[in-house]
Amino acid sequence: MRGVTDLLRNALALYAQAGVTLAPGVEPDDVEDAVLDEPASFRSFPLTTLAGLTDPDGEPLLAGTVIGAGLSGAADFTPAIHQLARAAGTTASDIAVMPDPGTRGATGSLRVRFGDWDVADINYNFEDATRAFELDLISAVLPMDATAATFPTPDGRDVTVFLPSNADTAGVNALMDAIETEFAKA
Template structure:
């Protein structure tokens, strides 16, 4: 008989799904809560040790994440080794952020097999240039051109205004990126979080709290809780 969730397991799963929802994480089209339960049952031991990490690591039969806001940039099946493969990889890393990436233009360095610049166009006017060295891997910084590494630079470019990105290790030890956006469309704060909670500025107690501000505060609290949980699981 396959492993079954206990009442306690179901309560823990429900609590985490509620946290994910409040933080802005959404299940991918075609994925239902029942699919999440089935995925958890397939790795019940890991779920009981690190429930948040296990649930956010779930993928379908085609290796697509269960949640729309998540990507796995180190996946050897998609990591580029040539200039021609780079546009598809960039879209795979940036798309879960939900930003309007309209065009990717790759300009290789003259005579180079692995280095160059990728120009990303977001919306009508926003353009970001990202330097790359495919032979160095996705995380190696380049102090000469000021790059923090291909993957960190892509994450920073893709985050929408007022959004955040968290980096954590999956149950299989793979690196995952989760993108989160605030409800308040007028927010301007942008932060990239590398495996630990992001600080939030305390609101001014003298200002009246609007409904939008209350929703944004609730979302911020949920995001903080989510990153705190993921960081704690990584440390355990």
């Protein structure tokens, strides 16, 4: 237990250096309880495991984090866009999904307004295995001068962490280097 507590404290400190804090209402004890549900994974991959932890309602324990946007079809865009926008610290409105004729929504485009002025047009293709449009959506949500990192958790879910625009560059670099080190161990 002592080793897990120290590892957790170090992981939280590394995220904090990059400007990533616990989500509102989440206490360190909540995170420790969640870690104890995944001790082997956490010991091997503390940063990526921590990024994928959720509360009992499925909400991420880290602020600015989206775990698996859940895009399986065009109908999923609106809730996913709102979830990404909240995590990025902005708002989304005027969402229009325009499926290509004859594709049953498998391909098409969408238009969305972020904040007051920024409008993004994104093509989507659920038939393309790379699903590059998901990264286009994250890029569109991202506020100016902010950064986001998307990576898999040890259990295979994708997580996106939005790093604040005022985050310490050295802290962000240290976090990303440590996450890369975890991937090298896998």
